[in-house]
Amino acid sequence: xxxxxxxxEGYTAEEILRIxxxxxxxxxxxxxxxxxxxxxSVALIFEKPSTRTRVSFQVAIxxxxxxxxxxxxxxxxxxxxxxxxDTAHALSAYVDAIVARVCKHxxxxxxxxxxxxxxxxxxxxxxxxxxxxxxxxTIKELKGSIQGVKVAYIGDGNNVCNSLIQACSLLGARISxxxxxxxxxxKNVITQAKEWMRMSGSSIELTENPEEAVRDxxxxxxxxxxxxxxxxxxxxxxxxxxxxxxxxxxLMSLAKPDAIFMHCLPAHREEEVEASVIDGKxxxxxxxxxxxxxxxxxxxxxxxxxxxxx
Ligand code: CP
Ligand code: NVA
Numbered sequence: 336x337x338x339x340x341x342x343x344e345g346y347t348a349e350e351i352l353r354i355x356x357x358x359x360x361x362x363x364x365x366x367x368x369x370x371x372x373x374x375x376s377v378a379l380i381f382e383k384p385s386t387r388t389r390v391s392f393q394v395a396i397x398x399x400x401x402x403x404x405x406x407x408x409x410x411x412x413x414x415x416x417x418x419x420x421d422t423a424h425a426l427s428a429y430v431d432a433i434v435a436r437v438c439k440h441x442x443x444x445x446x447x448x449x450x451x452x453x454x455x456x457x458x459x460x461x462x463x464x465x466x467x468x469x470x471x472x473t474i475k476e477l478k479g480s481i482q483g484v485k486v487a488y489i490g491d492g493n494n495v496c497n498s499l500i501q502a503c504s505l506l507g508a509r510i511s512x513x514x515x516x517x518x519x520x521x522k523n524v525i526t527q528a529k530e531w532m533r534m535s536g537s538s539i540e541l542t543e544n545p546e547e548a549v550r551d552x553x554x555x556x557x558x559x560x561x562x563x564x565x566x567x568x569x570x571x572x573x574x575x576x577x578x579x580x581x582x583x584x585x586l587m588s589l590a591k592p593d594a595i596f597m598h599c600l601p602a603h604r605e606e607e608v609e610a611s612v613i614d615g616k617x618x619x620x621x622x623x624x625x626x627x628x629x630x631x632x633x634x635x636x637x638x639x640x641x642x643x644x645x
Contacts, residue, residue, distance in 0.1 A: 338559055338638060339454040341440070341503040342351045344463040346528070348535060351505060354637050355472045358629035361398075365633070370400025371587075373401055375431040375639055378404045379524035380419070382410075382437050383563045387600060387627050388457045388465060392434050393570075395632035403458075404430060427452040431639055453638045460494060460564065463591070466599045467498035468630040470556075473623045477595055478553055481573060482507035482535075487552035487590065489513050489545045490607055491521030492582045493597045496560040500539065504528035507535035512543075513548035515575045545579065545586055552590040556597040557582045557607050573606075582608045595619045 343351065346615035377396050379425055381389060389405070396403040398484060408414055411578060415420055419437070426433055432453045437443055439460035447454045454492040456464055471481055478484050486503055488496050492514045500520060503510040505528075527623050528539055549555055561569045596608075596618045604610040613620060 337448075337451060337453055339425065339443075340464060340638065341443050341447060341456045341459075341481055342344045342464050342498065343467065343505055346505070347570075348505050348507070350637070351468070351502070354468060354550040354633045355475060357633035357636065358468075358472050359476065361632055362626070362629045371640060372396060372399035372401030375401040376404055376429065377401055377408055377432045377434060378426050378430045380406045380422075380435040380437075382435075383458070384443075385436055385457065387438065387624055388434075391627040392457070392631050392635075395628050395635060396580070397570060398628075399632055401431075401443065401635075408499075409471055414551065417444070418610060420449045422446075423454065424449040426450070432635065435569065445617060455584055455638070458494060458515055460562075461497060462501070463498045463599065465631055465634065466502070466626065467502040468625040468634060469623060470499060470597065471502050471508075472626045473597065473619060473631050474508065474554060476622070477619060478622060481634065482537075483509070483605065484553045485509045485511065485551055485591075486554040486556060487513065487545075488556045489548060489582055489632055490576065491518050491556045491562065493518075493562050496520050497524045499556060500524055500528045501531075504531040504537055504539065505535060507537045508537050509540075511540040511542065511548040511552065513543065513545040513580065515580070516543055516573065518572075522629075530574070545582075546589055548592040549586055549594075552565065554595055555582055555587060555590050558599055559601070559603055560607050577600045577606065580607065581605075582612055584609060584611055584615070587612055597623055600624055639643040 358417045419566045427450040434455045436457040440461040560572050598620045
């Protein structure tokens with residue numbers, strides 16, 4: 336049966352760790368000479384803007400010897416009303432995987448239903464699992480392991496937060512989320528995370544208080560207050576988030592002395608994060624962004640070759 340990657344559900348901790356280890360290996364030793372994706376094509380569809388995800392996927396596919404087929408929604412029949420599910424159905428006859436960034440997560444579920452090749456979530460309103468993979472790789476590189484590490488997420492309980500919760504709960508990292516009451520992560524994500532945590536031995540804490548969340552944290556993570564597609568809510572959101580949920584040097588000083596700062600990017604300096612934090616010594620955002628290339632290469636290889644050769 337074809338396996339999709341819409342979120343971390345359906346994957347074991349062992350599988351995700353294998354993908355991360357493969358990515359670390361690519362980074363350290365370079366990409367295989369035998370071009371394992373030679374003869375394979377991957378379609379890239381973006382309903383929303385992207386810099387990192389688009390380029391890292393395209394380069395990862397090239398490094399593995401495959402071919403990417405970048406598609407602009409405005410030039411496809413989707414722009415004239417053809418459902419993405421029909422598009423996926425047709426495309427799966429030509430390509431070996433479809434990477435898609437969509438407005439609504441349901442679009443991905445529909446695509447997955449009709450596609451005979453893997454659908455990879457390149458960000459939806461609910462999840463950003465490819466980001467989660469690179470985040471876990473970065474934590475493993477910098478902290479030596481993921482198990483037992485404490486991650487504090489400050490801000491909007493959004494797509495990036497949901498994937499971070501899933502990844503931490505699957506791989507055994509403790510996570511503490513500080514969000515305003517009305518912007519806490521969704522209940523179904525929390526319920527599922529708690530189930531996974533019973534297996535991995537990790538824990539989740541939800542609070543409205545950023546100072547409480549960062550206590551003893553090894554990692555302090557934030558994302559924008561206004562995600563793509565929420566531009567009309569900007570004023571309302573800023574009133575709720577700003578300045579209480581901004582990651583400042585003062586907030587960082589309440590975490591462990593060797594705590595690192597992470598952000599999926601793009602960032603808004605002096606909105607969700609102080610410029611001196613994101614541009615400071617504790618910030619690992621460039622390593623985190625760089626790791627997108629390696630985790631996406633590893634994910635593609637895992638899904639397209641069933642991890643057999645690695
Ligand atoms: N973090 C991330 O997904 O960045 P892009 O929106 O630039 O792809
Ligand atoms: N939460 C952000 C993440 C961007 C990578 C958004 O959805 O716009």
